Structures are given as structure tokens and as C-alpha cells.
Amino acid sequence: MLVAGAMLTGCATSASVTVDTNRFPTVVSQPRDISAAIVMDHEFRNFQALPLEKVDITFGAAQVDLWTKAFDGLFDDVQIVNSKAEAPPGTDLVIIPSVQEVQLSTPNQSYLNVYEVWIKYRLDIETADGVPIDSWFLPAYGKTPDSVMLSRTRAIEGATVVALRDAGAKLLLDFYRIPAVHVWIEQRQQVGP
Amino acid sequence: MSFSRIVMLLASASLCACASTTTIDDYRPTTELIEIQSHEKVAVLGRRDAGHYETDTGFIECLGNQLDGSHFDVVPEQAFIDALYPWFEPRTAPKGIKRLRNLMSDPVVKAKVAQENIRYLVWLDGEVESAGHAGTMSCGIGPTGGGCFGYASWDKNVFFEAVVWDLADLTEEARIRVDSEGTSYVIGIVAPIPLLSPVKSQACEGMGAKLRSYFAKEVG
Numbered sequence: 001m002l003v004a005g006a007m008l009t010g011c012a013t014s015a016s017v018t019v020d021t022n023r024f025p026t027v028v029s030q031p032r033d034i035s036a037a038i039v040m041d042h043e044f045r046n047f048q049a050l051p052l053e054k055v056d057i058t059f060g061a062a063q064v065d066l067w068t069k070a071f072d073g074l075f076d077d078v079q080i081v082n083s084k085a086e087a088p089p090g091t092d093l094v095i096i097p098s099v100q101e102v103q104l105s106t107p108n109q110s111y112l113n114v115y116e117v118w119i120k121y122r123l124d125i126e127t128a129d130g131v132p133i134d135s136w137f138l139p140a141y142g143k144t145p146d147s148v149m150l151s152r153t154r155a156i157e158g159a160t161v162v163a164l165r166d167a168g169a170k171l172l173l174d175f176y177r178i179p180a181v182h183v184w185i186e187q188r189q190q191v192g193p
Numbered sequence: 194m195s196f197s198r199i200v201m202l203l204a205s206a207s208l209c210a211c212a213s214t215t216t217i218d219d220y221r222p223t224t225e226l227i228e229i230q231s232h233e234k235v236a237v238l239g240r241r242d243a244g245h246y247e248t249d250t251g252f253i254e255c256l257g258n259q260l261d262g263s264h265f266d267v268v269p270e271q272a273f274i275d276a277l278y279p280w281f282e283p284r285t286a287p288k289g290i291k292r293l294r295n296l297m298s299d300p301v302v303k304a305k306v307a308q309e310n311i312r313y314l315v316w317l318d319g320e321v322e323s324a325g326h327a328g329t330m331s332c333g334i335g336p337t338g339g340g341c342f343g344y345a346s347w348d349k350n351v352f353f354e355a356v357v358w359d360l361a362d363l364t365e366e367a368r369i370r371v372d373s374e375g376t377s378y379v380i381g382i383v384a385p386i387p388l389l390s391p392v393k394s395q396a397c398e399g400m401g402a403k404l405r406s407y408f409a410k411e412v413g
Contacts, residue, residue, distance in 0.1 A: 169279035
């Protein structure tokens with residue numbers, strides 16, 4: 001019975017994964033002289049994805065950690081708030097990140113020896129007055145080098161961490177290249193802050 | 194099969210299994226040794242941008258260990274990537290000297306590299322491939338015991354390329370390619386006996402020795 005039980009457990013495909021915080025380094029970047037309020041609501045802070053049946057990945061706390069560090073590399077002054085109403089006076093930009101979709105690919109599905117995670121974020125970028133600047137979709141991808149010797153849980157966590165790091169990298173690389181943001185910065189420079 | 198034939202098969206297979214061929218090609222723009230101060234460090238990184246493979250992490254560690262015995266320190270791959278996050282992630286890592294110069298023109302990145310005392314970067318790209326599987330082996334278990342009988346072999350090909358970048362002068366200092374191939378066997382005579390060809394370790398040792406030979410013993 002013990003052997004049968006162990007075999008059944010071994011074949012089970014369920015996994016409940018929680019990504020640890022403090023998995024992300026501080027960024028090497030010169031922030032610009034902009035004050036931004038980043039709205040991270042309760043759902044974002046406690047986000048749990050269900051990419052497959054019987055698989056859940058909780059990475060709310062981890063993504064708060066990642067985005068806080070990444071935005072610190074973009075803006076001189078970053079305030080993390082729960083809602084738009086909490087944006088402090090003097091804020092230039094309000095950014096509301098949200099998770100649109102999470103996908104997971106396992107070796108059982110892909111016949112590759114890796115776990116892969118895709119996360120699609122949306123960043124709603126507004127002025128402090130609530131005028132929309134852009135809604136920017138940010139896709140991120142992560143995979144394990146290989147899944148040999150890794151438990152299913154550790155492999156999914158590893159791939160999620162790589163995907164979150166990729167999201168931070170894309171934000172820092174491309175945020176100021178968003179045409180609407182570029183135009184907003186030019187207008188701001190002309191008018192003055 | 195008589196006992197003497199089995200012994201002969203084992204002995205010949207052992208001899209063959211140890212055989213592997215390793216070829217090292219290198220290119221340097223100059224014959225002068227690469228200067229490195231004792232406080233300066235070398236980082237060994239693997240390429241991660243190819244879709245179908247990632248540079249073998251075991252090989253990266255092995256090469257780091259090969260270089261770590263020199264008079265300079267080697268920065269572990271993850272420590273370097275974390276220290277310069279996000280500029281050496283798969284999405285952002287510079288693929289050529291031109292992109293490296295662009296990256297290092299950012300004063301914040303340049304200051305961080307200087308703060309970490311990292312002078313040279315060794316980019317590794319390559320993989321280990323197995324092919325040519327042959328033979329069969331059967332294993333069984335019964336009331337009186339179990340065992341394997343048969344023979345299996347496969348070829349292992351290893352290729353890696355290392356490119357050395359100088360992070361101070363922003364130049365390419367060297368390029369080394371190592372190819373290694375060999376055949377591994379498993380012979381099943383009750384217990385399976387693996388006779389593995391050490392292609393990866395030989396490629397690593399060869400590349401490590403070549404890289405070490407480029408660096409001046411001590412300067413300043």
C-alpha cells in the first residue's frame with residue numbers, strides 16, 4: 001500500500017508553487033527626474049495564476065518586489081500605492097500594472113526537457129490628472145535550463161523567476177522607447193514640470 | 194560467451210571508451226599576453242539567447258574552476274548577472290563588441306563594472322550532443338535476483354566557443370573553439386558497467402589551459 005501510495009503521489013500532476021520574494025537584484029540604471037506612483041492593488045499583491053488544471057503559481061509578493069526595484073531604476077521618486085486616489089501630490093505619472101495572462105509549458109506537453117512560463121503584463125500609464133498616455137503590453141518569458149534533477153515545483157518556480165526577471169529587463173530597456181511616453185516627456189520638457 | 198571473451202570485450206571497450214578526440218582552434222589579434230592586475234576579476238558567462246539550447250551550466254562552472262586557480266579571481270556567473278541586472282539577461286546581453294560599447298557608454302553601468310573590479314568577460318556558447326545510439330540492453334528481476342545483459346553505445350560531441358572581451362578597452366581579446374568527440378559504452382554483465390568517454394571534461398580542461406596561457410602571470 002505504501003508503494004502504491006508513493007507511486008500514485010509520484011504520478012500526480014498537481015503543483016502549488018509560491019515564488020519567494022528577495023529573488024531579484026537591484027537594478028543598475030540611472031533614474032530620470034520623474035515622480036511616479038505605481039498602483040499595486042490587493043489582487044496584484046496577492047496574485048495567483050492558474051495556468052493549468054491542478055497547477056497554481058503564487059507570485060504576487062515576488063512581482064511587487066520585482067516591479068518596485070525595476071521602477072526605482074526608471075524614476076527618481078517612486079511611490080507604491082494601493083489605489084490611484086493614494087497618489088501623492090506632485091506625482092507626474094501614475095502606472096497601473098496588471099497581469100493579463102500566464103501560460104505554463106511542461107515537459108509532458110512540449111516533449112522538451114524544460115519548463116517554460118509566459119507572463120503577459122499590461123501597464124496603464126496615465127498622467128497625475130488621469131489622462132491616459134498609453135496601455136502598454138509587456139510579454140515576458142522564462143524557462144529552466146533543463147528539468148533534470150529538479151522537482152516539478154522547483155522547476156516551475158525557477159521558470160517563473162526567470163520570466164519575472166525578463167519582465168524587469170524589458171521594462172528598463174523599452175519603457176522610454178514607448179512612443180506615447182516619449183511624446184509625453186518631450187511635451188513635459190517644453191512646458192516644464 | 195566464454196569468460197575470456199567477456200574479459201577481452203571489457204578490456205577493449207575500456208580502452209576505446211577512454212579515447213576521445215579534442216581539437217582546439219584559437220584566434221588572437223596579437224601574440225602579447227593579456228594583462229590583468231591581481232585585484233581584477235574575470236567573469237565567465239554562458240549564452241542564453243538561442244531558442245533550442247542553453248550553454249551547458251556544468252561546462253561554465255568547470256571552466257570557471259579551471260581559471261580560478263590562476264592569480265586572478267573568477268566571478269561566478271549568477272553573481273555577475275545579478276550585479277549588473279538587467280543588462281546581461283538573455284533579452285539584453287550584448288551579442289557583439291558594438292553593443293558592449295553602447296552598454297558601457299552608460300556611466301552607471303561602467304561605474305558598476307569598475308566597482309566590481311571585473312576586467313574581462315569570457316562568453317561561452319555551445320552544447321553537448323549525443324548521437325549514434327547503438328546496441329541493446331535488457332535488465333530483469335526475478336525471485337532469485339536481477340541483472341542486465343547486453344551492450345549499448347553512443348557518440349558524444351561537444352563544441353564550445355569562448356570569446357574574451359576586455360571591459361576596460363572594449364575590445365575582443367581572443368576567440369577559442371573546442372570540439373571534442375568520443376564514444377561511451379555500457380556493458381551489461383549482471384551489473385551494468387558504464388565506460389564513459391570524458392569528452393566534456395577534456396574540452397573544459399583544454400579550453401581552460403588555453404585561456405590561462407593567454408593571461409600574463411602578474412602585473413603591477
